[in-house]
Amino acid sequence: MAKHDLAFEPPRMNAAGTLGFYPDLHGPMDWGQLGAFVTNPISLGPRTPAHGKRYADYPGGFLLHTGFPNPGLRQVLRHYARQWSRSPLPVIVHLLGRGPEEVARMARQLENVEGVSGLELGVPGEASPDMVAALTQAGSGELPVIIRLPMERTLELAAGAIQAGAMAVSLSAPRGLVPTPEGELLQGRLYGPAILPMALRVVHELKEQGVPTIGAGGVYSQDQYQAMLSAGALAVQLDSVLWRGAGYSIFQ
Numbered sequence: 001m002a003k004h005d006l007a008f009e010p011p012r013m014n015a016a017g018t019l020g021f022y023p024d025l026h027g028p029m030d031w032g033q034l035g036a037f038v039t040n041p042i043s044l045g046p047r048t049p050a051h052g053k054r055y056a057d058y059p060g061g062f063l064l065h066t067g068f069p070n071p072g073l074r075q076v077l078r079h080y081a082r083q084w085s086r087s088p089l090p091v092i093v094h095l096l097g098r099g100p101e102e103v104a105r106m107a108r109q110l111e112n113v114e115g116v117s118g119l120e121l122g123v124p125g126e127a128s129p130d131m132v133a134a135l136t137q138a139g140s141g142e143l144p145v146i147i148r149l150p151m152e153r154t155l156e157l158a159a160g161a162i163q164a165g166a167m168a169v170s171l172s173a174p175r176g177l178v179p180t181p182e183g184e185l186l187q188g189r190l191y192g193p194a195i196l197p198m199a200l201r202v203v204h205e206l207k208e209q210g211v212p213t214i215g216a217g218g219v220y221s222q223d224q225y226q227a228m229l230s231a232g233a234l235a236v237q238l239d240s241v242l243w244r245g246a247g248y249s250i251f252q
Contacts, residue, residue, distance in 0.1 A: 006090065006118050006144045006167060008035035011235035012225065012250075015173075015216055016041050016094035016120060016148070017068070018242050021076060022083035023091075029242075033250050035235065037089040039076075041122055043096040044106055046072040053186055056178040061192015061218075062240075063178040068096060068122075073106050077113065084115035092146065094120040100138035111142040118167075120146040125153070125175055129160045136164035148172050151195075151217060154202050158211045169206070170214040170237060171199060191240050193218050200231045207232025222251040 013036040019029070023037045031037075050067030057063075070076065073095075084091045093116055097103035103121060110116050121139050123132055132147065139145045147161040151174040158169045173189035180186050196218025203215040215233030219225050220241045228236045241250060 006036070006092075006146075008090075008235040010035045011229065011233075013089075013092070013214075013235060013237055014038055014242055015170075015237040015239040016122070017066070018239050021070075022080045023087050023089055025086070025088070031088050034089060036092055036117070037087060038092045038120060038237065039080075039094050040070060041068040041094045041096045042070050042073055042076050042106075043068070044073055044098075044102045046070065046075070047096075053180060053184070054188070056180050056186045056188075058178045058190075058192075058194075060194025061190055063176060063186060063188040063190055065186060065188030070096075073109065077109070081113055081115075084113065087115050090117035091115050092118045092120050094122060094148070095139065096122045097135065097138070100134045103135050104138040107139045107141055107143065107145075116143065118144040118146060120148050120170060122148050122172070123150065123157070125150045127157070129157055132157045133160050133164040136161050136166050140165040146170050146214060150174070151199065151202060155205055155209075158206055158213070159209060162211055168212040168214055168234060171202060171216045173217065173239065174198065193220050193224075196224055196227075200227060203228060203231040203233050220251070225251065 016038045021039050049069040050065050054065045095106050144167045146168050147166040148170045149157050151171045176190045177185045199217030206213040214235045215228040216237035
């Protein structure tokens with residue numbers, strides 16, 4: 001397989017942050033329903049959970065604010081590299097770097113880790129096109145790179161990421177504000193069926209631009225999954241639908 005090639009069969013996977021750091025072969029999930037496994041977001045050093053209220057409902061979905069807690073790359077490798085080598089699925093490691101230097105350090109450490117088939121790089125919501133290109137170039141090497149772009153800005157940033165060496169872009173959940181019963185405005189990422197129309201539009205327009213795209217957002221049924229593929233996605237990332245009783249058919 002060429003270093004920038006990744007194939008997904010079936011063309012669906014979990015989104016980063018939904019199923020942990022490795023595919024648990026002793027758990028209830030039927031891993032044959034996915035074509036790849038994406039790890040939780042991993043930073044160079046440890047990150048602690050977000051403080052305060054982190055969840056709120058809204059019509060059509062919910063908001064989460066987690067802070068992407070993780071023990072840092074060194075500890076993740078110590079605890080989970082062996083599970084990656086035994087994974088029945090290609091493992092795509094999702095990296096959170098504070099800049100190109102951190103991304104490059106992490107990418108080089110992962111290039112010789114058995115079982116790792118690719119990298120997905122998270123991009124800050126405020127990243128400029130130049131920063132996206134720099135992060136992409138920093139992560140590019142022996143492993144194919146997917147750039148996870150803010151859904152609200154994907155159409156602005158995607159072409160530059162591909163030109164910088166990404167094999168595809170993926171869509172992160174859009175950010176929003178949801179009022180809480182206490183009168184606060186909680187900020188975080190939005191999930192739920194209400195996201196689907198926006199996600200389909202982004203995927204369709206990226207197809208028109210010739211950008212390889214892994215679709216995501218609001219997919220909770222087989223029909224919605226097929227709609228995402230019809231819109232032009234080369235694969236689909238699933239998020240909270242995977243929390244509806246793993247081990248059964250994903251789309252019930």
